[in-house]
Amino acid sequence: MVAVEESRRDRKKRLTRQRIVDTAIRLFEEQGYEKTTVAQIAAAADVDPKTFFNYFGTKDEVLFNDVRQDLDVLYGAIAERRAEEGPGEALARAVRTYAAHRRPRVPSRGAVELSAAARLALSTPALQVRGLHVLLELQQRMAEELCAAFPELDPVTAAAMTGALLGAIQHAGYASVHKGRSQAELWQATERAVDVALHGLLAAGGTRPRKGRAR
Secondary structure, eight states: OHHHHHHHHHHHHHHHHHHHHHHHHHHHHHHOTTTOOHHHHHHHTTSOHHHHHHHOSSTTHHHHGGGGTTHHHHHHHHHSOOTTOOHHHHHHHHHHHHHHHHGGGSOOOOHHHHHHHHHHHHHOHHHHHHHHHHHHHHHHHHHHHHHHHOTTSOHHHHHHHHHHHHHHHHHHHHHHHHTTOOHHHHHHHHHHHHHHHHHOGGGOOOOOOOOOOOO
């Protein structure tokens, strides 16, 4: 009975949290991010402002809170250096381990909602700054974990590797949602980004060789 009650409680929390996110994104789209207050989001989501702050510290965390969820799984996977792996393989494995852990916990979202969230993050100055800060913080921590796992690795190289990987994932994801693709297609896009970052630009394909001029 206790397990059932806990499951119901967790489900209620998840649904409340998702309702706040959905409401916030809608209000941001309708009246602008800067003009939307936490009080308005709470009222429209039919929750008390205190409830909002139980889930999010600030209104920008509505869009960025998920990025910081369960990151210990990612960092721990990097630290688990395997004998047969180089730094690149370790990074790719860690990202895939994190994705396998997080994706079942991410609420299902339609293409319209995904597109709206991405559009807000890209077009709102305050959110652009916040997103850059979150990304740089993640990149730096990943580079530090990589250097700890591979002491022979130059820190500048580690920074370049994590930057290339996260940049590929970020922009592939944005391109996917900008094209109105589904959440499943978004996951596929990020997987492809990991492959491109791991194997290099020449492995990407998708281009045609130039034909010589007819003589």
